[in-house]
Amino acid sequence: MEFTVRHDGRELGPYSEAEVKNRLSVGTLAPSDLALAPGANEWAQLSTFPQFLPVDSTSPLRPQQLGAYTAATLQPDERPLHQTHIHWIALSGSVIGALLCLIVIVPIAMFASWRDFYWAWLLLVMPAGILVSAAVTIKTSELVITDRRVLIKVGFIQRHTFEMFISKIESVAVFQSMLGRLLNYGTVEIRGTGGSSESFATIAAPLLFRDSIQLVQTSSEKR
Numbered sequence: 687m688e689f690t691v692r693h694d695g696r697e698l699g700p701y702s703e704a705e706v707k708n709r710l711s712v713g714t715l716a717p718s719d720l721a722l723a724p725g726a727n728e729w730a731q732l733s734t735f736p737q738f739l740p741v742d743s744t745s746p747l748r749p750q751q752l753g754a755y756t757a758a759t760l761q762p763d764e765r766p767l768h769q770t771h772i773h774w775i776a777l778s779g780s781v782i783g784a785l786l787c788l789i790v791i792v793p794i795a796m797f798a799s800w801r802d803f804y805w806a807w808l809l810l811v812m813p814a815g816i817l818v819s820a821a822v823t824i825k826t827s828e829l830v831i832t833d834r835r836v837l838i839k840v841g842f843i844q845r846h847t848f849e850m851f852i853s854k855i856e857s858v859a860v861f862q863s864m865l866g867r868l869l870n871y872g873t874v875e876i877r878g879t880g881g882s883s884e885s886f887a888t889i890a891a892p893l894l895f896r897d898s899i900q901l902v903q904t905s906s907e908k909r
Contacts, residue, residue, distance in 0.1 A: 692720040692729065703737055704891075708898050710738060711767050713905050753828035755839040755847070760832065768831040768898040772824045772840070773871035776888040780820035784813035829889065831898050833905075836876065838886060848886075852903055854878050858896040866892075 688700035693715055701709070709715040710732065717733035732738050747766040749757060760766065791809045798806030828839045836855065838848040856879050862872035872892040876899075877883040889895060 687724055689724075690722045691715060691732070704894055705897065706732065706738060708768055708894065709901060714901050747830075752830065753826065753839070756828050756830045756837055759837055759849070761834075764835075765833045766830050767833060767902060768895070770829045770890050770892075770895050772827045772829075773869065773888045773890040774824070775865075775869060775871055776824055777817075777820050780816050784816045787813040787816065829886070829895065831895070831902060833902060836899060838884075840886065848876075848884050850876060850878055850884075852899065855899060855903065858899050860892045860896050862892065 688702055689706055690697055690699040691701060691706065692698075706715065706721070710717065715732065717731065717738070719732050720729040721732050721735065722729050723735070747769055751769065752760075752766060756766065788810075791812065795806040795809060798804070822842050823840070826839075826842045828837065830837045834852060836848070836850050836852065838846075840846045855876060857877045859875040859877070860872050861875070866872040870892075871888050871890055873885055873887045874889045874892050874895055875883055875885040
């Protein structure tokens with residue numbers, strides 16, 4: 687469902703429900719703005735739509751929604767506004783690797799069992815470990831946008847962390863393959879002032895992540 691919104695005398699959109707929520711959270715749209723839903727004949731305030739209530743301007747993301755790294759990094763008066771995660775497609779390589787291991791290990795283990803070497807079945811720990819390691823990496827990754835910074839932590843044992851103040855971000859680029867567009871994932875490259883850049887692959891909803899950064903930048907410039 688997409689909404690057309692009247693803000694400051696202009697008609698904006700159409701925006702998806704998620705986009706409207708993000709713009710409300712960073713203050714570029716107001717609950718009092720009028721919106722027109724698909725199929726509706728009359729404009730109504732955003733505050734009258736159940737999916738946009740309650741809009742908590744002091745804490746758009748609840749503390750329990752945040753990962754341990756983000757919760758420990760946030761400053762007392764810093765507000766988390768948007769959060770995404772690593773897309774499940776990142777598991778595909780590990781799944782293929784685990785299947786190949788099974789193709790090799792199962793015949794070996796069956797032959798070894800025929801020779802009474804039942805311990806060979808312990809080799810199944812290898813494909814299980816591959817899958818668990820990838821799943822933990824995805825589950826523990828954190829990608830958060832606050833009203834001040836972008837905070838990214840990828841990995842569990844080998845950890846890659848990235849932090850950059852919104853004011854230092856020069857541009858955000860998104861790269862998506864055809865499959866990425868269909869499944870809504872892609873690579874996000876954040877370029878900072880001075881030429882530094884960081885890329886993060888298989889990010890879920892990358893366009894919304896980019897738009898959220900740009901919305902915070904716009905909101906900061908208006909202050």
